[in-house]
Amino acid sequence: MLDHLVGTPARSTVRVESAGLGQWDSTLAAFLLRASAILRDREATLDRSGLPTGLQRLMALAEAVPEKKGTRREAADIPWLDGVGKATLRGREQFDSFLTFLGETVLAFGQALRGRARFRARDLLVLVEQAGFQALGVVALINFLVGLILAFVAAAQLEQFGAAVYVANLVAIAMLRDMAAIMTAIVMAGRSGAAYAAAIGTMNANQEIDALRTTGISPIEYLVVPRITALVLMMPLLTVFADIMGVAGGAVVATGMLDLGLDRYLEQARSAVAVKHLLGGVFKGTVYGALVGIAGCWRGMQSGRTAAAVGEATTSAVVTSLILIIGAAGLFAVVFYALGL
Amino acid sequence: MPSASSPVSVQGLTMGFGDFVLMRDLNFEVERGDIFIIMGGSGCGKSTLLRHLIGLQEPKAGAVFYGETNFTAAAARERTEMLRRTGVLFQSGALWSSMTLAENVAVALEEFTDLPPREIREIASLKLALVGLKGFEDYYPGEISGGMQKRAGLARAMALDPEILYFDEPSAGLDPVSSRLLDQLILELRDSLGATIVAVTHELDSIFTIGTNGIFLDTETRTMVAQGHPRELRDHTTHPGVWRFLHRGEDPPKGGR
Numbered sequence: 153m154l155d156h157l158v159g160t161p162a163r164s165t166v167r168v169e170s171a172g173l174g175q176w177d178s179t180l181a182a183f184l185l186r187a188s189a190i191l192r193d194r195e196a197t198l199d200r201s202g203l204p205t206g207l208q209r210l211m212a213l214a215e216a217v218p219e220k221k222g223t224r225r226e227a228a229d230i231p232w233l234d235g236v237g238k239a240t241l242r243g244r245e246q247f248d249s250f251l252t253f254l255g256e257t258v259l260a261f262g263q264a265l266r267g268r269a270r271f272r273a274r275d276l277l278v279l280v281e282q283a284g285f286q287a288l289g290v291v292a293l294i295n296f297l298v299g300l301i302l303a304f305v306a307a308a309q310l311e312q313f314g315a316a317v318y319v320a321n322l323v324a325i326a327m328l329r330d331m332a333a334i335m336t337a338i339v340m341a342g343r344s345g346a347a348y349a350a351a352i353g354t355m356n357a358n359q360e361i362d363a364l365r366t367t368g369i370s371p372i373e374y375l376v377v378p379r380i381t382a383l384v385l386m387m388p389l390l391t392v393f394a395d396i397m398g399v400a401g402g403a404v405v406a407t408g409m410l411d412l413g414l415d416r417y418l419e420q421a422r423s424a425v426a427v428k429h430l431l432g433g434v435f436k437g438t439v440y441g442a443l444v445g446i447a448g449c450w451r452g453m454q455s456g457r458t459a460a461a462v463g464e465a466t467t468s469a470v471v472t473s474l475i476l477i478i479g480a481a482g483l484f485a486v487v488f489y490a491l492g493l
Numbered sequence: 494m495p496s497a498s499s500p501v502s503v504q505g506l507t508m509g510f511g512d513f514v515l516m517r518d519l520n521f522e523v524e525r526g527d528i529f530i531i532m533g534g535s536g537c538g539k540s541t542l543l544r545h546l547i548g549l550q551e552p553k554a555g556a557v558f559y560g561e562t563n564f565t566a567a568a569a570r571e572r573t574e575m576l577r578r579t580g581v582l583f584q585s586g587a588l589w590s591s592m593t594l595a596e597n598v599a600v601a602l603e604e605f606t607d608l609p610p611r612e613i614r615e616i617a618s619l620k621l622a623l624v625g626l627k628g629f630e631d632y633y634p635g636e637i638s639g640g641m642q643k644r645a646g647l648a649r650a651m652a653l654d655p656e657i658l659y660f661d662e663p664s665a666g667l668d669p670v671s672s673r674l675l676d677q678l679i680l681e682l683r684d685s686l687g688a689t690i691v692a693v694t695h696e697l698d699s700i701f702t703i704g705t706n707g708i709f710l711d712t713e714t715r716t717m718v719a720q721g722h723p724r725e726l727r728d729h730t731t732h733p734g735v736w737r738f739l740h741r742g743e744d745p746p747k748g749g750r
Contacts, residue, residue, distance in 0.1 A: 270604060275591075359587035363649075366547050366581045367601050368573035 154183075157190045166191060167199040170207075181210050188215075253450045257380070260372045264381075270369055271378045279382035283344050287390060290343070294335050295394040299323055299401025302331070307410055316410045320420035323402030328429040330436070332394035333387075334481055337440030340383065340390075341473035345448035348379050349469030352452025353462035361453070371453070380445035387441030388434045395433065428493055436484050440477050447472040500525055500657050500689045501546060505555035508541055514553070515541060518716050521708050523657075528683060528690045528703045530723055532738065533710035539693040540584070542710070543661055546691065547581055548572055577605055579657045580650030584665060586642035588634035594621060594645045595630035601652040620648040624678065640671045644678075651682070658682070660692035664699050676702050697741065701727065709735045 160166060168184065170176075188198040188211070200208050230238070306322040352375055355361050364371045399421055406417040448469045455465035502522040508515045515538040523529045531539045544550040546557055548564065556565040559575045567575065588597050598617040602608060608616070618630055624644040634642055643663070650658055663679070664672035676699050683690055694700060700707070704723040711718040711734050719726055719735045727739040736745040 355590070358590070359583045359585065360589050362544075362549050363581070363583060363587040363589070365549060366576055366579070367604070368576050369600070369604060 154187055154190060157187055158194070160191060160194050160196045162195045164196045165199050166196060167202060169202045170204060171202070173204065176204065176207060178210075181207060181214070185211060185214060249454060250450060253453065254446065256372045257376055257446065257449075260370060260377050261380075263373060264377050271374050276378040276382060279378055280385060282347070283340065283382045284386035284389065287340065287343055287386070288393065291336050291339055291390050291394055292397045294339055295327070295332055295397040296401040298331055298335050299327055299398030300404055301401075302326055302398075303402035303405035304409075307405055311410070317412060317416065317420050319402065319406055319410065319412070320417045321424035324399055324421035324425045325429055327398030327402075328395050328425050328433045330433065330481065330485075332398050333391050333433045333437035333440060334477065336387065336390050336394045336437060337444060337477045338474065340387070340441060341444045341447075341470050341477065344379075344383060345444040345469045345473040346466050348445065348448030349452040349455070349466045350462060352376075352449060353455030353465040356453065356455050357457045357459070357462060376445075376449040376453070379449055380442060383441040383445040384438055387437045391434050391437030392430075394437075395430070432488060432493055436481070439480055439484075443476040443480060444473045447476055498525060499523060499558075500560060501691065502558045503546070503555065504558065506542075506545065506552050506557065507554040508538055508545060508550070509553050514715060516710055516715055516717075517554075519555070519708075519710075521717070521720060523689060523691060524706065525689055526683065526687065527706045528679065528692065530700050530704040530707035531691065531693045531710065532695065532700065532707055532723070534712050534738065535695070537710045537712045539695075539710060540661055543659055543691070543693050547576065547579065547659060577653060578655055579659060580653070580655035581659045582643070582646045582650045582661065582663060584661045585639070586634070586646035588642055588645055588649065590634050593631045593633055594626065594637075594648070597634070597645065597649045598652050601649070605653060616652075617648075620651050621645065623651070623682075624648045625674075640667050643667065643675070647675075647678070651686070654686060655688060657689045657691065660690065660694070662694055663692060664694060664696045672696065672699065673702075679703055695738075697739065700739075709738065711735075 157166065166187075184198070184200075184203075184207075191198050200211065203211075302323050303319050306319045307316060310316050310318050310322075352361075355375070361371045361375075364374055399418075402421075403414060403417050406412040407414050451465045451469035451472060455461050499522040503519050506519040507517040508519075519542070531542055533539050541550060545552055548557075552565060556563050558564060559578075562571075562575065564572060564575055588594070589600070592600070595614060595617040598620050599613050602613045602616060606613075614630075618627070621627060621630060624647050626641060626645055626648065629637065629641070629645070634645065637645070643666075660679070663675055667675060679690060679692075680703055682688055690703075692699075692703075700723045706721065707723050707726070708717045709719040709726070709732075710716075711732075713734065718732050719730055723739070726735060730736050730739070733745050737743065
């Protein structure tokens with residue numbers, strides 16, 4: 153409808169009549185404002201005197217404050233190469249931020265070891281309970297099922313050449329050396345890492361972190377140290393628990409599907425594993441726990457002050473945790489192989 | 494060098510991020526016992542200035558002094574020492590949500606004094622009583638109203654009997670009655686504790702009731718354009734922006750004063 157107006161001769165006047173108009177709402181006002189803007193570009197004017205008074209005043213109000221120059225956001229078309237450069241710089245910034253956080257955390261732990269870090273013992277107890285006891289259920293379930301799946305896969309292959317009893321070796325070694333630690337760490341990334349990022353991010357949004365700083369308390373010592381400590385204390389225990397659940401999962405397949413007998417399965421498993429498998433797995437689990445804690449707290453501290461930013465911080469805490477866990481797992485695989493462990 | 498009598502002062506302070514300058518060349522001294530109001534329109538950098546005074550943001554240029562000591566150039570440990578003598582009431586209270594009100598007040602006492610737990614508890618109760626929250630010691634911040642959270646935040650800010658109290662928008666979000674009560678409380682605290690008070694606010698009633706000195710930050714020129722007692726500024730300012738602010742948007746009388 154407005155297309156007709158584009159052809160309006162310059163310096164003419166277009167008159168609007170509203171004699172038959174009953175009710176009107178903002179749609180009409182928006183339409184007329186658009187018409188008025190088109191006419192202004194043509195140096196023509198819109199005669200509004202025929203409109204209802206209320207509508208005239210509403211339009212005057214909308215035009216009272218002129219658009220501030222440079223305010224409107226244009227959809228920026230970033231060249232491809234520019235985008236790559238910006239992304240690289242952002243990555244570099246993230247890396248710097250991570251290193252800074254890591255350094256501060258190490259210093260705070262140094263204070264803690266000298267007995268000078270400030271956090272409340274009760275906070276630590278609550279965190280230990282959350283990262284330990286309350287995680288038992290889901291850690292048990294996941295690792296039991298992983299043990300079961302490993303046993304299934306192994307059974308199908310090994311049965312073909314009558315070596316079914318070696319299912320016990322495979323399940324026991326795989327769980328103790330790697331799987332229990334990795335699966336538990338992934339569970340903790342989703343449970344504790346996300347919770348830490350959300351809690352610290354919300355505290356940041358609510359200026360609680362600022363309040364700590366102005367009280368003269370380092371938020372790293374007060375919030376980060378107990379959280380990482382809780383995970384580092386609990387992960388070894390959870391990993392051993394996960395080992396047991398994984399082997400138990402394998403036992404279900406061995407006794408139910410392979411008629412191996414529980415005694416036979418356990419005996420075979422015990423002869424297969426060595427202390428180094430157990431300790432290696434526990435060590436890896438502890439490192440993963442520290443990584444989950446660091447990633448969760450780092451993303452939380454980095455979080456912006458809005459609800460959306462806290463959500464993003466939580467998401468990226470889990471993603472960062474997973475990347476760190478898998479990266480560390482790969483590194484451990486190479487190092488442990490080189491060391492002959 | 495700032496005078497020793499002034500608890501807080503600012504010299505040549507420029508604030509901003511990256512290339513963006515928010516406010517430049519701020520110079521002022523807060524006198525002991527002042528209720529010093531930082532005034533200015535929304536988004537002009539009042540709260541940012543407050544964040545600079547308490548070390549939550551670093552200046553682009555210039556410095557903040559506590560007494561004769563340069564706070565901006567001080568090392569982290571000295572800063573903590575200087576901030577020990579200050580208390581901050583944040584805009585929404587910023588109480589630590591995982592702690593009860595008494596625990597919130599007790600944190601600073603546990604950190605910086607050797608008092609036994611029972612005495613700490615008693616002091617925390619006293620501070621809560623001072624702000625009218627007697628009996629709420631074991632409530633969590635989520636269980637009380639916004640106005641009460643703000644008062645609890647004030648109790649926490651006063652935990653260590655600070656020489657300087659900072660308020661960020663003390664009456665924002667309060668009903669007129671609570672807002673007035675808070676003003677009276679601020680005056681009472683200044684007189685009984687002998688504290689110096691620095692407040693960011695644009696509540697005109699509060700400004701005229703409690704303010705004894707202040708500065709006005711102007712968005713247009715990006716610097717401070719007036720300094721003095723708010724009531725005198727209201728009656729005698731020649732700056733049209735300051736006039737409009739202190740007269741709720743009325744234009745200054747024609748022909749000037």
